[in-house]
Amino acid sequence: MDNKKIDLTLSVIRPERRKFSVSAKIEKQILKKNSIPINTGNKMIKVPICQSCGLPVGEGTHMIEPSEKPTESLLLCKPCYYPRNLDELTMPSNGYIILEPRIDQTEINTLICALWYSQKIYDDDELLGVIEQLTKSLSQKKTHADLYIAKDISNIEYLTQVLYQMDSDDYERRYNLLKHLRWMPSIESILPTMEYWRRNCFGLYSPKNWYSLINSIGKEREKKF
Ligand SMILES: [Zn+2]
Structure with a gap:
């Protein structure tokens, strides 16, 4: 299995990458190659995992990002796939761009999934308060992106156009x-992923562990946000 760190810098599908595709046969091989045994609580099953965050994917929650060499195409969960393929987010309900230097994209994905998932399953005023505050703090960073980086950059469609219009050299340097x-x-864009985790109730990734995680992040970040 491939454990290299996947770069989640915001990206689009450039013309040179549009040519690549993956056959159903190769997709099957990729899913198999990236499967690991997971303890669901009462039995061990083999499930494919995202090559970026390592969380289980399946039943329509996985994405394949084609590569020049089809066998090197990436298996990703939706939250890890979309930052690398912003142009596939075509609905306004697919989220927006925020300025957040202290948390990387993988951490945002995990945090958001943990927050929304916990919001659904816990009936605890204190925790729900922390979740609401953390979600609000993150969403406010949309304004920061427009203010400090560029006007309207928080709009995915606009950022996509900016990335399309860059020449190859500028695009390669887009990280700056x-x-x-x-x-x-x-929530709409990652709901199927969360549903998949819930239905399969993965022991290792049990949302029960997120209760204390969210509370501690909330306390730690109270001052920082
Ligand atoms: Zn992932």
């Missing part, structure tokens, strides 16, 4: 411009 910008997913 985008290093503090993150995709803030909408």
